[in-house]
Amino acid sequence: MSSGQEEGSMDGDIRLRQRLAAGDDAALQHTYDHCSTLVYRLALRVTRSREAAEEITQDVFVHLWEHPYAFDPGRGTLRTWLALLAHRRAVDWVRKEERRRRLLDAVGNPEPAAPIIDVIIADETGARVRHAVAALPQRLREAIELAYYHGRTYRQAAAELGLPEGTVKSRIRTGLRSIADTLAEEGSTS
CATH class of the missing domain: 1.10.1740.10 (RNA polymerase sigma factor, region 2, helix turn helix motif)
Incomplete structure (x- = not known):
């Protein structure tokens, strides 16, 4: 079949x-x-x-x-x-x-201000994520950056990198697992 x-x-x-x-x-x-x-x-x-x-x-x-x-x-x-x-x-x-x-x-504010602690935590988490992404091997980092920092779909990222879509999906998946492992080791769950 x-x-x-x-x-x-x-x-x-x-x-x-x-x-x-x-x-x-x-x-x-x-x-x-x-x-x-x-x-x-x-x-x-x-x-x-x-x-x-x-x-x-x-x-x-x-x-x-x-x-x-x-x-x-x-x-x-x-x-x-x-x-x-x-x-x-x-x-x-x-x-x-x-x-x-x-x-x-309800608040009447187009951009409600976040409590300062939320801003601090978000900045700290963002810095940890950026550090974890920077520590990835280049082939994984490129795929992650295109998908998450530049808003590309798998198909667009694959075209830009000149790679098959499956390869890019696999690299993104592997990169995300590595980032999650790094954040878990550092004790960050957010």
């Missing part, structure tokens, strides 16, 4: 989930190629924000990569599960934005 014939079948989805669990970048690439447009459009329709839709799309596929067994082929297709996950995250984003807007309206 070709991957095109497998897509959407329970056996195909089970095999795809097993490949994802084994860390097969090609399986993630296949899933992204076949489902990212659906996920992005659904998130865009709910949020009405391109930036939010891009962020949600990346988040959905990172979640799939990190938690492939969260998808249960016995309950539906992978495509349907990804769409449901995208919808939930998009609705959460809209609710968060609505709460933020209501708070700003």
Whole structure:
């Protein structure tokens, strides 16, 4: 059976989930190629924000990569599960934005001042994160900086670096794990 014939079948989805669990970048690439447009459009329709839709799309596929067994082929297709996950995250984003807007309206201040302790903690955490990023090997640091400091999608970062998307995704994932480990060693959980 070709991957095109497998897509959407329970056996195909089970095999795809097993490949994802084994860390097969090609399986993630296949899933992204076949489902990212659906996920992005659904998130865009709910949020009405391109930036939010891009962020949600990346988040959905990172979640799939990190938690492939969260998808249960016995309950539906992978495509349907990804769409449901995208919808939930998009609705959460809209609710968060609505709460933020209501708070700003209630305060009557377009930029509420954060308590000084929050500013200090945020600055300290930011410095730790910047230090952890700077300590990464160049190949990981470049991918992280493009994605998180310059707002590039996986696809855009891959194009800029002249690398396959799967390689860039893997580098970002590895870099983020390394940063998390560094922050955990330093005792920073935020």
